[in-house]
Amino acid sequence: xxxxxxxxxxxxxxxxxxxxxxxxxxxxxxxxxxxxxxxxxxxxxxxxxxxxxxxxxxxxxxxxxxxxxxxxxxxxxxxxxxxxxxxxxxxxxxxxxxxxxxxxxxxxxxxxxxxxxxxxxxxxxxxxxxxxxxxxxxxxxxxxxxxxxxxxxxxxxxxxxxxxxxxxxxxxxxxxxxxxxxxxxxxxxxxxxxxxxxxxxxxxxxxxxxxxxxxxxxxxxxxxxxxxxxxxxxxxxxxxxxxxxxxxxxxxxxxxxxxxxxxxxxxxxxxxxxxxxxxxxxxxxxxxxxxxxxxxxxxxxxxxxxxxxxxxxxxxxxxxxxxxxxxxxxxxxxxxxxxxxxxxxxxxxxxxxxxxxxxxxxxxxxxxxxxxxxx
Numbered sequence: 351x352x353x354x355x356x357x358x359x360x361x362x363x364x365x366x367x368x369x370x371x372x373x374x375x376x377x378x379x380x381x382x383x384x385x386x387x388x389x390x391x392x393x394x395x396x397x398x399x400x401x402x403x404x405x406x407x408x409x410x411x412x413x414x415x416x417x418x419x420x421x422x423x424x425x426x427x428x429x430x431x432x433x434x435x436x437x438x439x440x441x442x443x444x445x446x447x448x449x450x451x452x453x454x455x456x457x458x459x460x461x462x463x464x465x466x467x468x469x470x471x472x473x474x475x476x477x478x479x480x481x482x483x484x485x486x487x488x489x490x491x492x493x494x495x496x497x498x499x500x501x502x503x504x505x506x507x508x509x510x511x512x513x514x515x516x517x518x519x520x521x522x523x524x525x526x527x528x529x530x531x532x533x534x535x536x537x538x539x540x541x542x543x544x545x546x547x548x549x550x551x552x553x554x555x556x557x558x559x560x561x562x563x564x565x566x567x568x569x570x571x572x573x574x575x576x577x578x579x580x581x582x583x584x585x586x587x588x589x590x591x592x593x594x595x596x597x598x599x600x601x602x603x604x605x606x607x608x609x610x611x612x613x614x615x616x617x618x619x620x621x622x623x624x625x626x627x628x629x630x631x632x633x634x635x636x637x638x639x640x641x642x643x644x645x646x647x648x649x650x651x652x653x654x655x656x657x658x659x660x661x662x663x664x665x666x667x668x669x670x671x672x673x674x675x676x677x678x679x680x681x682x683x684x685x686x687x688x689x690x691x692x693x694x695x696x697x698x699x700x701x702x703x704x705x706x707x708x709x710x711x712x713x714x715x716x717x718x719x720x721x722x723x724x725x
Contacts, residue, residue, distance in 0.1 A: 388666040388723040392716065393676040393698035395442055400434060401696035403675045404466040404581065407663040410506045414439055416699065417448065417467040427451060427485055431467045433507065439666055439701065448478065448508050459484045460499050460515060462492030466581065468661065469506060470527040472535060476503045477551060478510050479525040498525040498539060500554045514554025522560065528584040528612065536612050540580035544595060546613055563614050574599050574623060576642050581659040592619060592711055594660055600628040600647050602658030606711055625713035627654040631681055653686050655679035657700060657716040665703060667725035672713045676700035
């Protein structure tokens, strides 16, 4: 059987399986008892005007709010920290700019690219971490001063007030916060590896110094990390601390670490990534530059080249869900067209339910057909 016919058969079987799983609310006993069905198809957003990377979602009351890295991502200025809102996790609109770069003073030290903002509700306050630097003629990307800035607000929608920054004396990025059961808060971030520290939120200062605890080429760790690791996010379950992180070595995948302590030592909870997509033809220049172009792996059969930098949030069923950016692959397999629509050329929001079994978290997908969640 030719490759085209094999792929066609695969997609027909996948579609049939998906349809077979969709049950009518009237005929499904479990659904009749609960009366709730949530349907979604990734990518959730399909709009170039609200395209972002690194989607972070937080539920407050009956609404979901989302921040992320706005375009342009890689060069020069971007417009600031955008907030989206939704009543149903499906339809999203822009609520406001939490930080509007056009309104910042000329000497503002964080006027750069505003990468991967997150909002955490801790001690009845909303804490916003923003990763940015100062864009100048000498440093047009703002990378020399790129670090972490901490803001606080009484409401999720702001206004946010600067607490302190930069929080670290070196390049750091992708900051996240975690409050433990004893009230101590921890800061985790990336920057040519993964870093950690205790933090005094009220003063916006680290307790001690930020410590690097994992390198992309850490001895004894797998080769799927060697391209780079970033985007930490921490939760606690059954006495263990779990850290989700992303790597772009083979496309964009999510790995999982675990520890008995919030400051480690951290070990891989799964020998392979728990989520993501792999495409040999995606960004080959990075593989050549990084010295891992001969890495052997099979492409994943999804239509994406990026599904990563995830964060967790409360989903429609009250359980943990994962959010991250999804990017379509121009060399995606049949029956997808090789001609991308305008929105398909930009990163869009994707969501998936999170599982927990035998002491390890997992994330379903990445999916691209309609999914039905009954609860």
